[in-house]
Amino acid sequence: MKKYSIIPRTIGVLSTAALALSGCKTTDSPNIILIYADDIGYGDLSCYGSNLSTPNTDRLAAGGLRFTNAHCTSATSTPSRYSLLTGEYAFRKKGTGVLPGDASAIIAPGRFTVASLMRNAGYTTAVIGKWHLGLGPAGGPDWNSDITHQPLDIGFDYSYIIPATGDRVPCVYVENRRVSGLDPSDPIQVSFREKVGDWPTGRENPELLKMHPSHGHDMTIVNGVSRIGYMTGGRSALWVDEDMADVITDKAVKFIENNRDKPFFLYFATHDIHVPRMPNQRFEGKSGMGPRGDAILEFDWSVGEILNTVEKLGLARKTIIILSSDNGPVVDDGYKDRAVELLGDHKPAGKLRGGKYSAFEGGTRIPLIVSWERKIKQGVSDALFSQIDFLASLAALTGQVIPAEGAPDSQNNIDILLGKSKKDREWLVEHASNGRLGVRKDEWKYIEPGPGPKVNVNVNIELGNDTLPQLYNLKTDPGETTNIAEQNPEILTGMKELLQSIRKQN
Numbered sequence: 001m002k003k004y005s006i007i008p009r010t011i012g013v014l015s016t017a018a019l020a021l022s023g024c025k026t027t028d029s030p031n032i033i034l035i036y037a038d039d040i041g042y043g044d045l046s047c048y049g050s051n052l053s054t055p056n057t058d059r060l061a062a063g064g065l066r067f068t069n070a071h072c073t074s075a076t077s078t079p080s081r082y083s084l085l086t087g088e089y090a091f092r093k094k095g096t097g098v099l100p101g102d103a104s105a106i107i108a109p110g111r112f113t114v115a116s117l118m119r120n121a122g123y124t125t126a127v128i129g130k131w132h133l134g135l136g137p138a139g140g141p142d143w144n145s146d147i148t149h150q151p152l153d154i155g156f157d158y159s160y161i162i163p164a165t166g167d168r169v170p171c172v173y174v175e176n177r178r179v180s181g182l183d184p185s186d187p188i189q190v191s192f193r194e195k196v197g198d199w200p201t202g203r204e205n206p207e208l209l210k211m212h213p214s215h216g217h218d219m220t221i222v223n224g225v226s227r228i229g230y231m232t233g234g235r236s237a238l239w240v241d242e243d244m245a246d247v248i249t250d251k252a253v254k255f256i257e258n259n260r261d262k263p264f265f266l267y268f269a270t271h272d273i274h275v276p277r278m279p280n281q282r283f284e285g286k287s288g289m290g291p292r293g294d295a296i297l298e299f300d301w302s303v304g305e306i307l308n309t310v311e312k313l314g315l316a317r318k319t320i321i322i323l324s325s326d327n328g329p330v331v332d333d334g335y336k337d338r339a340v341e342l343l344g345d346h347k348p349a350g351k352l353r354g355g356k357y358s359a360f361e362g363g364t365r366i367p368l369i370v371s372w373e374r375k376i377k378q379g380v381s382d383a384l385f386s387q388i389d390f391l392a393s394l395a396a397l398t399g400q401v402i403p404a405e406g407a408p409d410s411q412n413n414i415d416i417l418l419g420k421s422k423k424d425r426e427w428l429v430e431h432a433s434n435g436r437l438g439v440r441k442d443e444w445k446y447i448e449p450g451p452g453p454k455v456n457v458n459v460n461i462e463l464g465n466d467t468l469p470q471l472y473n474l475k476t477d478p479g480e481t482t483n484i485a486e487q488n489p490e491i492l493t494g495m496k497e498l499l500q501s502i503r504k505q506n
């Protein structure tokens with residue numbers, strides 16, 4: 001077997017496609033809308049084989065390119081989002097695991113990101129939806145005054161965010177620098193260490209709950225749901241979970257409408273289908289799979305609103321729409337929402353083993369659909385692709401050069417993204433929630449050995465931990481059922497060395 005090597009990123013930034021396009025004036029540059037779902041798995045959408053009906057996502061796929069071998073970088077939210085925005089693998093940076101709701105910003109003000117890249121290219125940029133990358137300086141944000149160290153400081157012109165996740169306090173939206181709708185006479189206090197204020201908690205007052213936890217999630221109750229963390233105050237600013245998709249989709253639609261005449265970059269990060277799954281009443285009971293299925297329908301509705309807006313404004317020919325997810329699927333993620341009981345024969349990860357948190361393929365292989373009317377040929381791409389490459393690929397598309405220190409792991413794969421090439425990315429790293437790394441190359445998948453439980457019993461997901469090295473041939477064994485490391489010592493050594501060299505790089 002030939003020795004695997006890695007290409008230094010610096011030569012990967014400008015491709016021929018980029019050079020051809022770099023002559024464009026920015027006003028001709030296509031808008032970019034990145035719809036980033038939360039926890040939607042490889043098998044959750046009907047265009048990926050699910051029995052659930054997701055007509056809007058299917059419509060996007062029918063007009064665009066649907067990837068079967070695309071990956072987020074990590075099997076949970078914070079590290080995937082960190083890598084997506086910075087072009088640096090989260091495994092290289094401490095403190096990029098799933099963050100509490102009062103965490104300080106992990107992307108420092110002024111850092112080069114996909115947002116600053118697009119702003120430099122003349123785009124108006126926005127993030128709307130889930131953030132989960134921390135806010136504020138060391139010690140966390142001051143929720144009651146201007147919030148620094150946040151999206152506006154790393155390249156976004158507009159921001160309307162859920163600070164962390166729906167299941168973490170504070171349960172408020174932050175618009176630009178301020179908590180939206182906050183009454184100064186009722187200041188917010190947040191703690192992830194001890195109870196603050198006197199609001200009831202799920203542990204002490206379970207009789208007040210409309211959604212009960214199955215594990216964790218037993219602290220402050222907001223809107224009948226007990227959360228991770230304690231809060232008090234900010235009554236006028238509290239979100240209503242059932243309205244969340246409406247609220248953020250409306251903001252996204254307005255942003256598109258307001259910027260119809262000039263290039264824009266919209267990072268629309270839905271809360272669906274993360275827990276607590278509390279879709280609007282109009283989706284209740286519609287999937288027959290309980291709130292998890294209903295949340296998928298609500299997600300699809302949001303996608304439809306975006307597509308309709310783009311079409312209505314006549315922007316389809318100058319807008320690239322990218323739809324993907326931040327990690328693989330989970331069924332019971334901490335609330336008794338009957339997702340397990342009502343799952344039936346639905347397979348959230350499709351044919352893949354594992355799910356959210358896992359080193360198996362189900363952890364990071366996710367849906368990816370890219371559409372651009374008249375520019376991207378409709379079809380399916382089996383090319384290996386990683387979200388780490390969005391940044392350098394968009395740099396190439398807009399004729400931008402990445403500064404020397406910026407986006408160390410991002411490679412320009414715009415040709416794969418736009419369907420001009422069906423060639424694999426040379427290799428790809430998968431990052432599980434306990435830090436375990438795996439690497440993919442050609443038909444091979446290697447998972448490094450290490451300690452840890454085989455199964456996360458709370459969520460009933462196989463994590464891919466093994467004290468022995470694992471090697472799978474995904475061409476003959478896409479479900480990673482048979483570890484063939486022992487039978488293929490040379491491949492194993494090659495993959496191990498490849499991972500070592502990737503780790504050492506940058």
Ligand code: NG6
Nearest residue numbers: 076077078098165215216217333334
């Ligand atoms: C876990 C939470 C889970 C979810 C996850 C982050 C518990 C018991 N579980 O710690 O519910 O919030 O973190 O999900 O608290 S992610 O998609 O944002 O990464």
Ligand code: CA
Nearest residue numbers: 038039077326
């Ligand atoms: Ca997630």
